[in-house]
Amino acid sequence: MPPTISRIVQALEPSATLAMAAKAKELKAAGKQVLDFTLGEPDFTTPPHICEAACRAMQAGHTHYTPAAGIPELRAAIARQYQQQHGLECTPQQVVVSNGAKHALHNVFTCLCNPQDEVIIPAPYWVSYAELVKLTGARPVIVPTREEDDFKLTPAALRAAITPRTTLLLLCSPSNPTGTVYTREELAALADVVLEHNLLVLSDEIYEQLVYEPHRFTSFPTVRPGLWERTVVVNGCSKAYAMTGWRIGWSISPRNVAQAIDGLQSQQTSNPSSISQYAALAALEGPQDCVAQMRAEFAQRRQYVKSRIEALPRVSCSQMAGAFYAFMNIQAYLGRNYGTERVDNSQQWCLALLQQEQVATVMGSAFGAEGYVRLSFAASMDSLEEGFDRLARFLASAS
Numbered sequence: 244m245p246p247t248i249s250r251i252v253q254a255l256e257p258s259a260t261l262a263m264a265a266k267a268k269e270l271k272a273a274g275k276q277v278l279d280f281t282l283g284e285p286d287f288t289t290p291p292h293i294c295e296a297a298c299r300a301m302q303a304g305h306t307h308y309t310p311a312a313g314i315p316e317l318r319a320a321i322a323r324q325y326q327q328q329h330g331l332e333c334t335p336q337q338v339v340v341s342n343g344a345k346h347a348l349h350n351v352f353t354c355l356c357n358p359q360d361e362v363i364i365p366a367p368y369w370v371s372y373a374e375l376v377k378l379t380g381a382r383p384v385i386v387p388t389r390e391e392d393d394f395k396l397t398p399a400a401l402r403a404a405i406t407p408r409t410t411l412l413l414l415c416s417p418s419n420p421t422g423t424v425y426t427r428e429e430l431a432a433l434a435d436v437v438l439e440h441n442l443l444v445l446s447d448e449i450y451e452q453l454v455y456e457p458h459r460f461t462s463f464p465t466v467r468p469g470l471w472e473r474t475v476v477v478n479g480c481s482k483a484y485a486m487t488g489w490r491i492g493w494s495i496s497p498r499n500v501a502q503a504i505d506g507l508q509s510q511q512t513s514n515p516s517s518i519s520q521y522a523a524l525a526a527l528e529g530p531q532d533c534v535a536q537m538r539a540e541f542a543q544r545r546q547y548v549k550s551r552i553e554a555l556p557r558v559s560c561s562q563m564a565g566a567f568y569a570f571m572n573i574q575a576y577l578g579r580n581y582g583t584e585r586v587d588n589s590q591q592w593c594l595a596l597l598q599q600e601q602v603a604t605v606m607g608s609a610f611g612a613e614g615y616v617r618l619s620f621a622a623s624m625d626s627l628e629e630g631f632d633r634l635a636r637f638l639a640s641a642s
């Protein structure tokens with residue numbers, strides 16, 4: 244008899260994004276020319292001055308354990324950056340550096356949720372939130388949003404989802420998978436409900452640096468007095484500096500929450516990589532034109548992707564105000580045949596597109612939104628051009 248896996252882990256959904264990426268890789272290995280638009284990471288390499296800082300850190304012997312919550316210089320740099328950019332007082336003691344933003348999120352859920360607590364998660368949502376909540380024994384409460392509202396949670400929908408068990412509201416702006424960016428006014432309207440019901444908020448701001456004109460980023464706790472005491476902000480280096488592999492993310496929390504996260508992390512993973520922390524310090528304190536360059540490149544691709552989607556008959560799309568995702572409504576193309584294949588849902592649609600045109604995307608059902616598909620434009624212009632030609636051909640073949 245093979246060992247029995249724990250119930251809590253058996254209940255986890257494997258990451259659909261990674262599963263589609265793995266299928267695309269399989270086809271590539273079999274010699275197919277696959278265009279992969281599943282990726283949730285910048286396709287740029289980490290800027291050289293950041294890599295050089297990591298080399299220097301190794302040469303200087305920064306190859307040992309650090310304090311669990313991170314090196315003091317990095318915690319201070321994060322606090323300073325947050326304070327300067329968003330105008331809220333922030334001390335290094337509020338910052339805990341973790342092994343990527345995903346780890347930071349897991350730590351926050353673990354420190355704030357008890358079994359049976361409810362965590363409100365607006366859908367479409369990033370694939371890991373609900374699973375990380377489940378790991379704590381708490382219950383994700385998924386609240387659907389509407390394409391007509393650009394997938395934004397409304398105060399009325401939030402209010403309707405609150406029960407005596409609600410502890411935490413999760414917000415993600417700019418959003419993965421929709422690219423939605425809330426305005427200050429929209430966040431303030433949600434904040435009023437949060438304050439009225441004494442909720443805690445986890446604000447995932449990992450795509451902060453990727454917001455396109457004329458849209459603007461707003462950090463949630465800045466929109467009303469009294470929110471900073473009840474909000475945890477999660478952010479990191481992965482998306483802004485093309486540093487997904489370095490695994491540096493962080494939380495900024497009320498002091499007692501940060502202490503709890505520090506304690507948890509000290510027993511769990513200890514510190515994140517010492518070398519990556521020095522690289523992150525160089526990222527935050529060094530020149531920021533690399534961020535502007537990447538944003539400009541993404542902005543150009545976004546324009547192109549928008550124009551190509553607009554030209555697809557009966558496909559609509561989110562506004563794509565931030566991040567690097569197009570979230571397309573493909574409902575008009577379900578319940579159709581593609582060659583000999585019958586396609587009734589977004590998963591079948593993505594698989595058929597992959598098999599027939601070797602274009603990899605992720606089904607909306609993985610993000611809690613059936614009838615949609617996420618296409619990442621963290622890919623070269625050449626591949627986007629070819630990818631949309633293939634996509635248009637695939638749609639035209641529906642009968």
Ligand SMILES: Cc1ncc(COP(=O)(O)O)c(C=O)c1O
Nearest residue numbers: 283343344345369419479481492
């Ligand atoms: C919304 C969101 N939050 C957090 C993360 C995790 O980031 P990291 O790679 O730093 O763990 C991702 C990564 O895709 C994301 O899209």
